Every structure is written in C-alpha cells, then in structure tokens.
Amino acid sequence: xxxxxxxxxxxxxxxxxxxxxxxxxxxxxxxxxxxxxxxxxxxxxxxxxxxxxxxxxxxxxxxxxxxxxxxxxxxxxxxxxxxxxxxxxxxxxxxxxxxxxxxxxxxxxxxxxxxxxxxxxxxxxxxxxxxxxxxxxxxxxxxxxxxxxxxxxxxxxxxxxxxxxxxxxxxxxxxxxxxxxxxxxxxxxxxxxxxxxxxxxxxxxxxxxxxxxxxxxxxxxxxxxxxxxxxxxxxxxxxxxxxxxxxxxxxxxxxxxxxxxxx
Amino acid sequence: xxxxxxxxxxxxxxxxxxxxxxxxxxxxxxxxxxxxxxxxxxxxxxxxxxxxxxxxxxxxxxxxxxxxxxxxxxxxxxxxxxxxxxxxxxxxxxxxxxxxxxxxxxxxxxxxxxxxxxxxxxxxxxxxxxxxxxxxxxxxxxxxxxxxxxxxx
Numbered sequence: 001x002x003x004x005x006x007x008x009x010x011x012x013x014x015x016x017x018x019x020x021x022x023x024x025x026x027x028x029x030x031x032x033x034x035x036x037x038x039x040x041x042x043x044x045x046x047x048x049x050x051x052x053x054x055x056x057x058x059x060x061x062x063x064x065x066x067x068x069x070x071x072x073x074x075x076x077x078x079x080x081x082x083x084x085x086x087x088x089x090x091x092x093x094x095x096x097x098x099x100x101x102x103x104x105x106x107x108x109x110x111x112x113x114x115x116x117x118x119x120x121x122x123x124x125x126x127x128x129x130x131x132x133x134x135x136x137x138x139x140x141x142x143x144x145x146x147x148x149x150x151x152x153x154x155x156x157x158x159x160x161x162x163x164x165x166x167x168x169x170x171x172x173x174x175x176x177x178x179x180x181x182x183x184x185x186x187x188x189x190x191x192x193x194x195x196x197x198x199x200x201x202x203x204x205x206x207x208x209x210x211x212x213x214x215x216x217x218x219x220x221x222x223x224x225x226x227x228x229x230x231x232x233x234x235x236x237x238x239x240x241x242x243x244x245x246x247x248x249x250x251x252x253x254x255x256x257x258x259x260x261x262x263x
Numbered sequence: 264x265x266x267x268x269x270x271x272x273x274x275x276x277x278x279x280x281x282x283x284x285x286x287x288x289x290x291x292x293x294x295x296x297x298x299x300x301x302x303x304x305x306x307x308x309x310x311x312x313x314x315x316x317x318x319x320x321x322x323x324x325x326x327x328x329x330x331x332x333x334x335x336x337x338x339x340x341x342x343x344x345x346x347x348x349x350x351x352x353x354x355x356x357x358x359x360x361x362x363x364x365x366x367x368x369x370x371x372x373x374x375x376x377x378x379x380x381x382x383x384x385x386x387x388x389x390x391x392x393x394x395x396x397x398x399x400x401x402x403x404x405x406x407x408x409x410x411x412x413x414x415x416x
Contacts, residue, residue, distance in 0.1 A: 076410060080401070088399045094316045095395040110311050111337050114318065115325075121334070122321030124303040125363045132363065138321065214321050226319070233316035236392075237305065244364055244388045247406050254413055 065260040072253040079246045087239040094232035101225035109226060115217035122211050123237060132241050138211045302363040302386055306355040307335040308348060309368045312395045317366065331359060338371050345374050352378060355387065362387040370397040380405065 102108040122138040305322040314337045336351040369391040372379045393399040
C-alpha cells in the first residue's frame with residue numbers, strides 16, 4: 001500500500017480527476033469495489049496513487065468485459081442448443097405430421113379450411129418482469145368451466161334437499177291449514193329448481209363464444225396426426241418465445257462489449 | 264329543472280370538474296407499461312403449412328375491427344407479391360400496437376431483407392422461423408452474424 005508521502009507528491013488535480021471518475025470525491029472513507037461483491041476499505045491516508053488507481057480501473061474494466069464475454073458465450077451456447085435442437089425438430093415433426101394428416105384424410109388442411117369468422121387468440125403473451133410468459137386462455141377457460149360445473153352440481157344437489165324439507169313443511173302446514181298452501185309451496189319448489197337447470201346451459205353458451213380449440217375449424221373428426229402436429233407446433237411456439245428472450249439478452253451483451261471496446 | 268346561473272363559482276367548479284375528474288393525469292411511465300401490456304399477440308408472415316401449424320397452436324386471431332382483421336398473412340408463391348409482404352410487415356410492426364412477436368419464415372424474410380435488417384424497434388420482436396422446404400439455417404441467423412462480426416470474423 002502506498003504511504004501518505006507518495007500521495008503528497010502527486011498533483012492534486014490528477015488525483016481529483018481519478019477520484020471523480022471513481023465517484024470518491026466527497027467520501028471520508030474510501031471503498032474500492034470490483035463490481036463483483038468484493039471491496040476493500042481505504043482510509044484517506046492510504047489512498048493509492050494515480051497510476052495505481054488507473055491500473056485498478058483498467059483491471060476492473062477488463063474484468064467486467066471478460067465477465068460479459070463469458071456471459072455472452074454461455075447465452076450463445078444455450079441459443080444454439082435450442083435453435084439447432086428442439087426448436088428445429090419441433091417444426092420438422094410438425095410439418096411431417098401435418099403432411100401425414102393430409103395424406104390420411106380426404107382433404108388437405110390449409111388456407112381453404114381456415115375459419116375466418118371472428119375469434120380470439122387462445123395463446124397470448126404476458127410480460128413477466130423481463131421475460132414473456134405464454135398464457136393458454138383456452139385451458140384457463142376449461143378449468144374455470146369445470147369449477148363452475150362443480151359449483152352448479154353442488155348447488156343442484158343442495159336445492160333438491162331444500163325442496164324436500166320445504167315439501168315436508170308444506171305437507172305439515174297443509175294438513176294444519178288447508179290444500180292451497182301445498183300448491184303454493186310446490187310452486188315455490190319448482191321455481192327454485194328452474195334457475196339451477198338454466199345456469200349450466202348459459203355457461204356453456206358463453207364458453208362456446210369466447211375461445212375455441214383451433215383444431216375444430218378443420219372438422220369434428222380429424223386424423224390423430226393433426227393433433228400430434230398441433231402439439232408439435234405448440235411446443236415450437238414456446239421455444240420461439242424462449243429464443244426471443246435469449247436474442248434480447250445476447251444483443252444487450254453485444255452492445256455492452258462493443259461499448260467496452262470503443263472505450 | 265331549476266335554472267342554472269352561470270356564476271363565477273359555477274364556472275370554476277365546472278372547469279375543475281372537467282379537468283380534474285374527467286381527465287385523470289397519466290404519467291409517461293404508466294402509458295409505456297400500458298402499451299407493453301397491450302402487446303400480447305404473436306403475428307405470423309409465413310407459407311401455408313407454417314401458418315396452418317401456428318394456427319393449430321392457437322396464435323391466430325380474427326376480428327371485425329378495421330386494421331386488426333387478422334394477425335397472420337399466408338404467403339402463396341406466385342400469388343402473394345413482395346409489396347403485400349412488405350405491407351404486412353409494416354402493419355404488424357408499426358401500425359398495430361397489440362403484436363409482441365412477429366414470426367416470419369426465413370426464406371420470406373429474405374424477400375424483404377433490407378427492411379428486416381433495418382428494423383431496430385424493441386417491440387414487436389422479430390423471429391425468423393423455418394419452413395417445410397427451408398429448414399433452419401444458422402448461417403442466415405442475424406444474431407449469429409452479429410456475434411461473428413463482434414469476434415472479428
């Protein structure tokens with residue numbers, strides 16, 4: 001560590017410039033950090049000289065650059081593995097299954113069969129921090145419809161029990177009061193059962209409008225190869241999103257490295 | 264209905280009501296986040312088999328809204344012109360605000376290569392995908408070209 005006498009020999013302006021570059025002009029205690037969590041505390045009397053500061057700065061810069069290059073190489077490896085591996089094979093398998101489906105069917109599956117009526121996309125992207133997440137709205141809709149179906153089934157189970165108790169009370173009251181009360185209670189019981197029957201049909205109508213399975217546009221009975229093609233292309237879409245994220249990361253790393261090289 | 268007297272206090276109240284309650288303040292940061300949240304679709308410019316496959320995957324959308332009729336263009340060799348491809352590219356990347364990623368076949372991107380290479384916006388992102396007759400070629404991948412240029416090749 002240079003001594004105080006060495007620092008006194010350096011011109012103040014040069015040291016101040018170095019301190020300004022490092023952001024240490026107003027500090028009472030100096031902490032030199034390398035940007036990777038390692039730091040060392042320096043007392044004012046133990047400040048390194050200008051040359052040492054510049055060397056340390058260059059060292060930090062080169063270490064950061066090496067770290068960026070290493071990250072770039074790792075991301076590049078991941079990108080090439082994905083692009084040359086599962087991304088490529090998903091498309092190949094998808095096209096192959098699509099051709100087989102057309103061969104096994106009486107018609108081809110192409111633009112002539114597209115449903116051009118209004119419909120929403122089943123797969124959308126949702127921003128999750130810095131990355132995209134693929135959301136399957138059709139799957140979500142099916143899960144919600146299952147939940148509503150179970151709720152309605154439970155409600156319909158409870159409703160007959162309530163109607164049964166009401167009928168028993170109505171019978172008791174009719175015995176005590178007269179026949180008119182029985183008819184009124186039975187009318188109430190039938191009216192309570194009607195909404196339970198209409199709700200499932202209403203929810204089914206809503207489901208059919210919102211999101212539809214895109215394979216249905218090619219008919220009700222399709223070759224199983226078409227379903228295989230659907231799963232292949234679905235996997236391909238997920239890999240596409242992953243590739244886009246990797247490309248963004250690689251581009252930002254390239255920009256950082258180029259800025260280091262320019263400086 | 265009682266008559267409304269246009270007193271200064273009434274005019275001031277009406278002005279404050281319309282300016283503060285009917286026009287809530289928006290910060291640029293909020294609008295950028297809202298703009299990003301709107302970008303949720305995948306658009307496609309590809310040949311018949313690629314579009315069929317991606318529609319099967321569920322990325323297609325058809326609306327009756329002008330300017331957002333569909334988020335895919337089927338390129339038929341001999342029928343679809345280069346201008347139509349360029350118009351679709353400009354529509355999906357510039358005019359529409361609901362597209363997050365544009366998928367385009369690599370061989371179709373070669374038809375409009377200057378336009379694709381000069382595209383620098385962050386969103387929508389562009390990804391070149393393989394087709395049935397033109398499998399993935401790493402030599403034509405733009406990101407790998409950038410890396411080779413960086414390392415001086």
